[in-house]
Amino acid sequence: MRPLTVSLALVAALGTCWLAWGADEQPMNFWMKKKLEHSQSALRALALEDFDALRASANAMRRLSDIEGFARRTDAKEYRAQLQIFEFANDELIRHAKEKNVDGAALAFTQLTLSCVNCHKHLRDEKEKE
Numbered sequence: 001m002r003p004l005t006v007s008l009a010l011v012a013a014l015g016t017c018w019l020a021w022g023a024d025e026q027p028m029n030f031w032m033k034k035k036l037e038h039s040q041s042a043l044r045a046l047a048l049e050d051f052d053a054l055r056a057s058a059n060a061m062r063r064l065s066d067i068e069g070f071a072r073r074t075d076a077k078e079y080r081a082q083l084q085i086f087e088f089a090n091d092e093l094i095r096h097a098k099e100k101n102v103d104g105a106a107l108a109f110t111q112l113t114l115s116c117v118n119c120h121k122h123l124r125d126e127k128e129k130e
């Protein structure tokens with residue numbers, strides 16, 4: 001295939017994904033379900049002081065959050081704030097897991113959990129306004 005054909009095919013494919021994304025938020029829910037799973041395994045790892053597993057879960061959540069931040073490019077202040085808190089707490093979780101500091105990791109996990117709750121609280125408030 002010629003480069004132009006390849007580029008056009010790529011643009012078309014991406015466009016379709018984009019539209020599907022807008023139509024219903026299934027892909028977002030898929031990522032979020034993964035996020036929930038990883039946060040649950042992070043809690044398990046914390047309880048067992050399994051720092052390798054904790055890092056793996058935190059890294060997986062970091063990747064999901066990057067995708068999410070890109071997919072949902074909203075400027076809503078509260079949403080952005082919660083996303084930042086989530087990412088900060090997530091990075092702290094990774095740092096403390098590396099340092100094998102269970103207390104620091106537990107605190108970061110608590111902050112992370114609060115950002116889940118608060119971001120969702122914000123989303124519900126927005127829905128009510130509609």
Ligand code: HEC
Pocket residue numbers: 025028029030032033035036039072079080082083084086112113115116117119120123
């Ligand atoms: C910065 C905002 C934000 C943060 C932080 C966040 N979420 Fe979400 N979450 C969303 C959005 C947006 C959706 C999609 C909501 C919708 O479709 O109306 C969602 C949906 C979900 C769903 C529903 C999936 C389904 O199948 O319906 C679950 C479960 C979930 N999130 C769990 C979590 C967990 C656990 C955390 C923390 C580890 C978290 N979320 C952190 C924004 C966030």
